[in-house]
Amino acid sequence: MRSTWRDRDRDFRQTLPGGDTSERALMEALQIVKPDYRPLPGIDPNKDDLQYYRFQMGLDCDEVYPGIFIGDATTAKNKEYLKVIGVTHLLNTAEGTRFGFVNTNKEYYNDTTIKYLGLPLADLPSVDISKYFYTAAEFIEDALSSGGKVFVHCMMGISRSATCVLAYLMIKKGMPAVQAIQRVRQSRDIHPNIGFLRQLAQLDNQLRRQRVL
Incomplete structure (x- = not known):
């Protein structure tokens, strides 16, 4: 059962071995690890064909965990490519029509079998992305536990x-x-903004406290 906010407030006050996780520690982790760039998922780098090369143009996608792809808005709109890599679920973390958002929705994928979830998040440090942490986690888990693959995107991924x-x-x-x-x-090469890192640090501290109870 998910803990209540009162439980989490109590957990927040408990001292952790090694101290609390901070956004600074997460920022340092981002800076230390250098991405190992790999070929696009689902693309044969040895295939020499002009039409095949044109198909690859504009694609930006990486498999960051088995069955989980992160990419940008252009790739998210390329339904042919999503089919190539076997995407069954798609999470748009920037759903909306304003600048900086991605104007797709459930109806955009009606001609596919893809299961869609949209979150109306702006990429600003002041935005409370944490209120969607468990919603996003459940959606991704639903994809993987059913043997599917999930494509998670925003504007730039x-x-x-x-x-x-x-x-x-x-x-x-x-x-x-x-x-x-x-x-x-x-x-x-991911770069969550400082506000999102702060919220991830808070989530980390909550989860750590729950595990030591």
Whole structure:
């Protein structure tokens, strides 16, 4: 059962071995790990064909954990490519029509079998992305537990989408925040904004306290 806010407030006051996780520690983890750039998922780098090369143009996608892809808005709209890599679920962490958002919704994928979830998040340090941590984690877990694959994106695939994937790894896979960052950044150059890092640090402290009770 998910803990109540009163339980989490009590957990927040408990002293942790080694002290609390801070956004500074997460920022340092981002800076230390350098991404190992790999070929696009689902693309044969040895295939020499002009039409195939044109198909790849504009794609930006990395598999950061088995079955979890992070990418940008252009790739999210390329339904042919999503089919190539076997995407069954798609999480748009920047749903909206304003500048900096991605104007897609459930109806955009009606001609596919993709299960869609949209979160209306702006990439601003002041935005409370934490209220969607468990929603995003459940959606990603639903994809993987059913044998599917999930594509998580925002505009550029580096802040909002990355933050939600990190939260998933912390909540569902039991990874400390630093380990989650290291795991994802090995495959993709992610940069959650400082406000999102602060909220991930708070989530890390909550989860750590719950595990020592």
